[in-house]
Amino acid sequence: MSWVLVIWSASMGGCLILALMHLLIWCRDYRSLPNLLFPVIAFGIIAMGACELALMQVTSARSALGIIRTGHLFFGIVVPASLLFIHFLFETGRLWLLLLAICLRTAAVVANYTTGASLHFLSIETIEEVVFLGESVSMVGEAVQNPWVRLGQLSALAQIAYVSDASLRLWRKGGRTDRRRAIWIGGSTALLFLVAMVTVGMISAGALRAPMLVSFPFFGMVLAISYEMSRELQRTALLAVALETSERRLSLAGSAGRLAFWEWDLKRDAIWISEDGWRVFGIERTEPLGFQAFMQHIHEADRERVAEIVNASVENEGAFSVEFRVGGGKSAVRWLSASGKVEKDAAGGPFLFRGVSIDVSEKKEAEARAALQRSELTLLARASTLGALSGSLAHELNQPLTAILGNAQTGRRRLGAEQPDPGEMGEILDDIIGDTKRAGGIVHGMRAMFSRDAALELETVDLDSVIRASLLLINGEIVARKGVVDFASAPAPHRVMGRIVELQQVVINLVLNGLDASAPELRPGESPRVDIRIGEAGGGFVQVEVADNGPGIPAENRERLFEPFFSTKPERGGLGLGLSISRGIVERFGGTLEALPAAPGGGAVFRIRLPVCGAGDPSCDSGRPVA
Amino acid sequence: MTHPAENEATVYLIDDDASVRRSLARLIRDGGHVIETFASAEEFLASIPGRFVRPACAVVDLQMPGLGGLELQERLFERDRPCSVVFMSGNGSIEATVRAMRGGAVTFLTKPIHDEDLLAAIAEGLADHRRRLSAFLQTDEIRGRIATLSERERETMAWVITGALNKQIAGELDIAERTVKAHRSKVMEKMGVVSVAELVRLCDAVGFPQAG
Numbered sequence: 001m002s003w004v005l006v007i008w009s010a011s012m013g014g015c016l017i018l019a020l021m022h023l024l025i026w027c028r029d030y031r032s033l034p035n036l037l038f039p040v041i042a043f044g045i046i047a048m049g050a051c052e053l054a055l056m057q058v059t060s061a062r063s064a065l066g067i068i069r070t071g072h073l074f075f076g077i078v079v080p081a082s083l084l085f086i087h088f089l090f091e092t093g094r095l096w097l098l099l100l101a102i103c104l105r106t107a108a109v110v111a112n113y114t115t116g117a118s119l120h121f122l123s124i125e126t127i128e129e130v131v132f133l134g135e136s137v138s139m140v141g142e143a144v145q146n147p148w149v150r151l152g153q154l155s156a157l158a159q160i161a162y163v164s165d166a167s168l169r170l171w172r173k174g175g176r177t178d179r180r181r182a183i184w185i186g187g188s189t190a191l192l193f194l195v196a197m198v199t200v201g202m203i204s205a206g207a208l209r210a211p212m213l214v215s216f217p218f219f220g221m222v223l224a225i226s227y228e229m230s231r232e233l234q235r236t237a238l239l240a241v242a243l244e245t246s247e248r249r250l251s252l253a254g255s256a257g258r259l260a261f262w263e264w265d266l267k268r269d270a271i272w273i274s275e276d277g278w279r280v281f282g283i284e285r286t287e288p289l290g291f292q293a294f295m296q297h298i299h300e301a302d303r304e305r306v307a308e309i310v311n312a313s314v315e316n317e318g319a320f321s322v323e324f325r326v327g328g329g330k331s332a333v334r335w336l337s338a339s340g341k342v343e344k345d346a347a348g349g350p351f352l353f354r355g356v357s358i359d360v361s362e363k364k365e366a367e368a369r370a371a372l373q374r375s376e377l378t379l380l381a382r383a384s385t386l387g388a389l390s391g392s393l394a395h396e397l398n399q400p401l402t403a404i405l406g407n408a409q410t411g412r413r414r415l416g417a418e419q420p421d422p423g424e425m426g427e428i429l430d431d432i433i434g435d436t437k438r439a440g441g442i443v444h445g446m447r448a449m450f451s452r453d454a455a456l457e458l459e460t461v462d463l464d465s466v467i468r469a470s471l472l473l474i475n476g477e478i479v480a481r482k483g484v485v486d487f488a489s490a491p492a493p494h495r496v497m498g499r500i501v502e503l504q505q506v507v508i509n510l511v512l513n514g515l516d517a518s519a520p521e522l523r524p525g526e527s528p529r530v531d532i533r534i535g536e537a538g539g540g541f542v543q544v545e546v547a548d549n550g551p552g553i554p555a556e557n558r559e560r561l562f563e564p565f566f567s568t569k570p571e572r573g574g575l576g577l578g579l580s581i582s583r584g585i586v587e588r589f590g591g592t593l594e595a596l597p598a599a600p601g602g603g604a605v606f607r608i609r610l611p612v613c614g615a616g617d618p619s620c621d622s623g624r625p626v627a
Numbered sequence: 628m629t630h631p632a633e634n635e636a637t638v639y640l641i642d643d644d645a646s647v648r649r650s651l652a653r654l655i656r657d658g659g660h661v662i663e664t665f666a667s668a669e670e671f672l673a674s675i676p677g678r679f680v681r682p683a684c685a686v687v688d689l690q691m692p693g694l695g696g697l698e699l700q701e702r703l704f705e706r707d708r709p710c711s712v713v714f715m716s717g718n719g720s721i722e723a724t725v726r727a728m729r730g731g732a733v734t735f736l737t738k739p740i741h742d743e744d745l746l747a748a749i750a751e752g753l754a755d756h757r758r759r760l761s762a763f764l765q766t767d768e769i770r771g772r773i774a775t776l777s778e779r780e781r782e783t784m785a786w787v788i789t790g791a792l793n794k795q796i797a798g799e800l801d802i803a804e805r806t807v808k809a810h811r812s813k814v815m816e817k818m819g820v821v822s823v824a825e826l827v828r829l830c831d832a833v834g835f836p837q838a839g
Contacts, residue, residue, distance in 0.1 A: 391720075395690055398717025398738040399644045406650035409742040410657055428653065435646050479643070479692050 003133040011219040015042040018226045037085035044078035048215035056137035061124040069118040076109035093166035104155035116146035120204040156197035163190040188224040192217045258359035299325035335364040392476030400435035463494040470507040483515040487532040494542040495613040498589040506582040510546040517550030547605040552598035636682040641665045643691045658746040668694035684752030689716035711752030783810035785838035
């Protein structure tokens with residue numbers, strides 16, 4: 001049995017298998033250059049091995065020279081491929097060193113064909129037999145060395161320098177994988193380049209009497225590289241298992257949680273939706289699905305808004321989050337909440353939009369129910385406040401009615417007189433008209449306070465006129481309580497987003513509370529007093545402070561005041577809901593309501609803060625005056 | 628339709644609401660009264676005379692900033708010989724009504740007020756004040772007569788109105804019975820009465836104390 005044949009064939013076969021394996025991986029993943037370079041190296045080494053095998057069987061010096069020349073050509077392929085492989089895998093090598101090594105090797109290949117009979121020999125005189133692994137093989141005997149062989153050795157030095165340098169730098173990066181690669185791949189490559197250089201140098205110089213054995217060490221290099229690369233394969237296999245598990249989990253989440261996963265390939269305008277996701281969106285499975293076609297499934301009232309948000313996040317390459325409705329027409333309308341993120345390609349441009357959508361209809365319904373209950377409670381509290389005010393409201397309403405009746409009866413009597421004065425009759429009628437309008441205004445204000453329409457959209461509201469209208473509505477009550485309310489209206493309007501009636505409710509509550517607070521503590525001659533101040537609070541907020549001249553709030557009650565059913569005046573029929581509901585209202589409009597720490601000897605001070613309606617906001621330009 | 632006697636009378640209208648003042652003033656003026664209007668109780672109390680010598684009636688709103696109607700009534704009645712008060716309210720509680728009536732108000736009108744009710748109330752108020760004024764006039768007259776009595780005569784009168792006989796009075800005052808007789812006839816003459824019963828009535832009217 002020929003050991004040489006067995007070993008060389010087995011090594012070449014192994015290389016072939018490894019080469020094909022990586023070639024297949026590369027076919028699946030074009031971007032992975034190391035996976036392409038590895039087969040090139042392996043095929044080069046196989047070819048070198050074949051040349052060596054042939055050289056061991058050679059009989060004439062002429063054919064030996066041809067084989068050596070061919071073998072050297074393959075070596076000229078293996079070397080740059082190895083260097084590039086390391087370059088792309090390590091990403092730490094110096095480019096100039098790489099180019100130098102490749103140029104020298106290319107020059108050596110050129111010299112291989114242009115000088116002498118090959119790079120190593122000018123001529124071979126004899127072929128000798130030598131015993132190698134127990135069998136007789138051929139080897140180069142007497143030969144004249146080509147001086148250009150120095151070029152090959154120079155190239156080998158550059159290769160070793162490049163590989164050692166790149167490995168050292170990789171080692172310094174310090175990662176576990178990096179260090180292992182630096183040793184296994186970098187170390188073996190540098191070492192084997194060295195071994196190849198030395199043995200070939202010695203053989204061609206006649207110092208070592210052995211067959212050309214370049215490929216054999218390189219088989220080892222292929223094995224070392226392959227071992228390292230196979231760790232990647234192992235990792236990929238593990239990842240595949242993990243991925244499958246994860247996909248199964250996601251799919252479970254998708255069906256259980258009414259989740260849809262989706263990806264939108266921006267370049268091809270193709271949308272992929274997870275298996276259960278189609279049902280979440282309520283779309284028949286259609287492929288390919290473009291963005292415009294997809295948008296048709298969004299409720300038409302939300303379509304424009306969603307498109308704007310999506311476009312904005314594609315342009316800004318940011319994340320987005322939006323709630324919108326799907327369905328409409330024949331199918332049921334459902335609420336979805338979607339969030340996603342734009343992913344960038346290597347060039348930094350957006351190429352993929354990936355995200356998840358979840359059916360939030362039930363949550364939305366619950367929210368709507370809660371909002372309804374909240375508005376019912378708010379209305380109830382308002383009605384209860386107004387109920388308590390009914391006496392003074394009746395007085396307010398009776399004043400104009402009294403004036404109207406008196407004027408009308410005077411008019412009636414004068415008509416019965418001999419010569420009614422038309423001028424005086426005109427005055428009387430003008431007074432009647434004026435008072436009728438006044439009464440109408442009060443009725444309008446009361447009706448608004450009882451109205452259920454309050455739970456509609458937010459609107460731009462001028463806080464100053466809200467306060468004025470509130471004070472008008474409770475004027476009778478203020479008079480009945482002998483109170484004094486001072487409101488310094490600001491010259492510029494303070495616009496906020498809210499609902500007039502609910503803000504009036506808050507103001508009325510605070511003012512009446514203030515009057516109540518000071519009433520029992522008064523010295524003779526003093527009146528309950530409430531001061532209202534409005535002004536900018538900074539940070540885009542406007543603030544209203546309502547201060548009374550009562551005893552102030554004990555520190556331990558300052559937060560408890562806002563708890564529902566906490567009342568300091570149960571004997572006066574306080575429900576204890578006023579402040580809690582007021583705070584709820586203000587918070588719904590994005591503001592805060594708090595009791596400030598009292599100044600020594602000072603009364604209670606409540607502060608409302610609301611975000612100012614932005615000047616540039618077009619919805620703010622039409623500040624509706626309060627009727 | 629204006630009564631000559633009414634011309635001396637004045638109606639005061641006190642209400643914080645300008646429209647109400649203008650309207651009711653027209654009505655009251657057309658009813659034949661002289662009227663003055665005030666926007667607050669304080670303003671009214673500051674401008675009225677210390678003692679009313681002519682018939683007057685104040686028409687007052689119950690709810691006003693500052694002094695309310697009831698407080699106005701109290702302040703007014705603290706004074707000597709106040710005018711009549713008619714209350715108006717859009718929202719009169721029973722409690723307020725009772726307080727007003729106990730305080731001596733003529734009546735309590737609910738806003739909006741019918742013209743006839745208002746004029747009738749004013750007429751009643753003025754009549755009442757007029758009655759009280761004439762009573763005041765009468766007592767002024769009696770007091771004037773009492774002022775003409777001498778010290779002894781006043782002492783004698785104090786005993787006479789107890790129904791005591793001349794002899795008893797002489798004993799009490801430690802003077803002669805004849806002297807008592809002379810004082811008694813002087814008293815009857817100066818007081819302008821012919822019987823003891825008449826004298827007792829006059830003394831009661833001004834609260835002249837009996838002796839003993």
